[in-house]
Amino acid sequence: xxxxxxxxxxxxxxxxxxxxxxxxxxxxxxxxxxxxxxxxxxxxxxxxxxxxxxxxxxxxxxxxxxxxxxxxxxxxxxxxxxxxxxxxxxxxxxxxxxxxxxxxxxxxxxxxxxxxxxxxxxxxxxxxxxxxxxxxxxxxxxxxxxxxxxxxxxxxxxxxxxxxxxxxxxxxxxxxxxxxxxxxxxxxxxxxxxxxxxxxxxxxxxxx
Numbered sequence: 001x002x003x004x005x006x007x008x009x010x011x012x013x014x015x016x017x018x019x020x021x022x023x024x025x026x027x028x029x030x031x032x033x034x035x036x037x038x039x040x041x042x043x044x045x046x047x048x049x050x051x052x053x054x055x056x057x058x059x060x061x062x063x064x065x066x067x068x069x070x071x072x073x074x075x076x077x078x079x080x081x082x083x084x085x086x087x088x089x090x091x092x093x094x095x096x097x098x099x100x101x102x103x104x105x106x107x108x109x110x111x112x113x114x115x116x117x118x119x120x121x122x123x124x125x126x127x128x129x130x131x132x133x134x135x136x137x138x139x140x141x142x143x144x145x146x147x148x149x150x151x152x153x154x155x156x157x158x159x160x161x162x163x164x165x166x167x168x169x170x171x172x173x174x175x176x177x178x179x180x181x182x183x184x185x186x187x188x189x190x191x192x193x194x195x196x197x198x199x200x201x202x203x204x205x206x207x208x
Contacts, residue, residue, distance in 0.1 A: 114156020
């Protein structure tokens with residue numbers, strides 16, 4: 001980055017807290033709401049929008065990095081700021097809401113490490129996604145969580161570089177950490193095939 005250049009505030013604690021307040025207002029209770037499909041659908045949509053909001057912030061950062069408007073050093077700094085906001089411990093609300101938010105944060109872990117590996121070029125451009133996924137699953141079974149996350153990070157970095165997730169990718173994975181991390185990458189993939197207006201979003205810039 002050129003000395004004196006400014007950087008965008010891609011995501012804020014206030015923004016995250018606003019989503020948390022909306023989640024709290026749902027008063028989610030799965031036992032009471034299981035027969036009210038419309039209410040559960042509304043909660044599900046809220047969760048998707050909450051997660052996608054963070055994903056789009058990350059993609060805006062990646063776009064600025066690709067356009068060389070943000071240096072590798074600053075991109076890592078900004079990503080760390082986003083990570084500190086969205087992965088910070090959340091005060092307990094209720095059992096069902098806490099489980100929901102924990103799942104969202106797990107998915108965001110997958111997205112954030114993918115961005116980190118992409119920014120730091122810690123991946124092979126011709127990576128074999130299916131092979132990496134199998135390795136991640138095996139590592140999780142062996143309780144080698146660090147290695148499992150590293151395989152996931154490389155998958156996500158490859159997706160950010162243009163690779164495509166195989167069809168029925170998530171459906172083939174048993175529930176667990178790998179499945180939740182992959183959900184974050186799937187959200188990245190979905191956002192990338194949607195509107196690419198985030199690539200042209202100048203946003204509001206503040207001095208470093």
